[in-house]
Amino acid sequence: MSSQKLDQYLQPSAEDQRKEETLEKKRLVYVPETPENLPESFFIGIGYDGERHSAFIKLYEPTRRKIYHWYDNTNHKPYCLSDQSVEKLNENQSLMAHTGLDHLEAVRKYDALRDQEIDATMIVARDPLSIGGRPIGCIRDIVKAWEADIKYVENFIYDRRLEPGMPYRISGGQLVAAEYEPSADALRAVEEFLENESEEYRALAHEWIRLLECPVPEFRRVALDIEVYSPIATRLPDPREAEHPVICASLLGSDGKMRLLLLKRAGFELEEELPEINVKPEYYESEEKLLVELFKVLLNYPIVVTFNGDDFDLRYLWHRAQRLGFGADQIPIEMGRDVASLKYGIHVDLYKFFFNRSIQIYAFGQKYREVTLDEIGESLIGMGKKEIEAPVSDLNYGELATYCFRDAEIVLKLTSLDDDLIMKLMTALSRISFMTIEDVTRQGVSGWIRSMLYNEHRKRNYLIPRPDDILDLKGMTVTEAVIKGKKYKGAIVVEPVPGVHFNVAVLDFASLYPSIIKNWNLGYETIRCPHEDDLCRNNIVPGTPHWVCKRQKALESLLIGSLRDLRVNWYKPKSRDKKLSQPLKSWYNVVQNGLKVILNASYGVFGADKFALYCPPVAEATAAIGRYAITETIEKAKSLGVEVFYGDTDSIFLGSPNPSQLEQLVDWSRSSLGMELEVDKNYRYLALSSRKKNYLGVYPDGSVDIKGLTGKKRHVPQFLKKAFYVMIDILSQVKSEGEFEAAKEKIKEIVKDCYLKLKRHQYPLEELAFSVMISRSPGGYVKTTPQHVKAALLLVQRGVEVKPGDLIAFVKVVGEPGVKPVQLASSDEIDSTKYMEYISSTFEQVLDALGTEFEELVGITKLESYFASGEEG
């Protein structure tokens, strides 16, 4: 059936329209009332009720596995702060005339930027939008205000000292924190490794232990995926228009319940049994009934998990339901500008979470390279999307259902992987950042750190500074970056000593930057502090004119420092402790990973201009101290008679150090720098070329570290990658200097084999394809048109949709423009010469280190002439 005809059929008939009008208009959305009493339940979500002018929190009760809402009954109100007195503000006509103003209240605050107590006025409003959020006429536009850009629900969390992810009870209508005491074991250990720290520091560490030791419940959840009819196969349906019907919905619960809802359509045969999946399909005569049923399921689960539900599934459902005449109280979805949330439970969009670069790199170690359900599913749980031959709209019921169901299955399995690791990671991050799971999964690491610091400010009655005040007082940077356009000088990379070095030890500083922030008391408060006496002014950061305060403590230093210490001394060792049970070990691993993500970003955020506590001198000072630490350490190593072959940021590669030399170096670092230097790894041998960030390290057991070499980069064609790894395999077996000659002979064979296969077109086109990510839409490249964009433009010409983030697979061909998308190319137009160049440069990186010229090894000139006179053209 043609798409056109089908679309016509899908227009509602007169009879359908009558049915629609008689659709039961009962209130569908169940909003749970606050119970008078509720046993231990976890605070996982938050919302603001505009009608009741009140925040409410969503509590997950783990026995009944249901959500309960608790409405604020403490009369918390939105507010911002002014440095003017109440009397002065009373004279401000526009403020006093503002309909949203509730009242003014004099308060004392501590201004950390100036290190003094100040008088301020709380401007209390009736609703959050009056403070800020409307395009015009907000209170924050009338008076210079502090703390006016913080979301109301965040203010509510900080002010009421609430802890997202932690257990609470409702007792006689009141919300009370459920007491949780960490194990004596944990408390004792923390006391031990923090014995030399201040009282204040130890108290903070205790708080973290309480938050991070507390068990996480099992979360009942449902994975949702929908399919929508589209008349044009290559175009995705627009969720804001929601023009076409929802034809299939899959719902997979962690409780084992499964639903598969299908819309009956003319021209397709009903299939009652779906052999591929073990679920009975439900056919619906009308889309309304399908949606009603779907909404009922959404209202039954505390957590709904989607992949891109914010921008597609839930958004589409919301608009579609509106279009079909559902009333607001019949749709269980709350639609924001960028977020789709739920009225009853919470919505986790895995796409947003996996998209987070820090999560991708540090939590999942680059296991997935593209942020697509197929790639993530394939690499984390070994389950990719179902392949389909035709557009979704043309599939028969069975194929459509299996396709849709598989997506939901991947989503559910991702959240269940490794004993619900992802749910636990979200909870851990939620507790560290004082944000709900819904927010933590949608914000970047700078948002988490901001929230963590804001919370501590409130806890201590600190005024949260305005970004312009920080910048005015602390200024910009003074060092010059190596890279044009960067703000300040970063880390040092030591010039490598080319060659093969046997018996190499790699030493590094245990979380260098967080250690620096801790030891040097760095923070926006303390860098270039206001005190004018020598005590502070003489405490100079090496290589900069910046001084650091000796009088007050920076919150950043306390928080980042205590998290660092807990990770290094407690969570990381515990995650490897063989005496612990598997679930406990995996929880410790989750926490240490969460901490890693946050600590890794903890320095960078201060140099990121969108960070709420942006303070360039803090970032600059951190990097400068890092440079100082590594250069001093290199000098010390040399003075001990140890050769330094290479180093990058926080590591040094040492040639055959003896135990005594290592010990002296480590001791020196502890006493002179106050930094923990440790042996990270030992290599049987290390192959260095003259290129920085580029090496091959072989461990005693024959496993290898490959860093920066082209052969391992994502975009490199398969055939070359395979050849490269065969070479690596040969090299990994080399045990002594003398064995390199034989290895080189073998490598020579690989390369020759590669050449010949290339020449004879023996590689399938797919193996010859470069695959490069396109970071904008193809039209967005105005300065230059790189090759992958040229290929993408050829695809677009043929009606293929190309979105930012897509991988473009292209091959190099003879003639203009030199590239073609792999789908459009044929074997005989491959530009063999270009590929030869690529092979040689890839191998050269390693051969350089072995002191061998590529040409000399392979005798390239002969081959080239063979090519030139050969069967080409």
Added chain:
DNA sequence: GCGGACTGCTTACCT
């Protein structure tokens, strides 16, 4: 009009 030297853009990587 063409080619080499140069700069800048883009991607992927390292810490």
Added chain:
DNA sequence: ACAGGTAAGCAGTCCGCG
């Protein structure tokens, strides 16, 4: 919307060249 440093390949520009 964490940072800066490095490698590689290519696109585009400038300049000299009878």
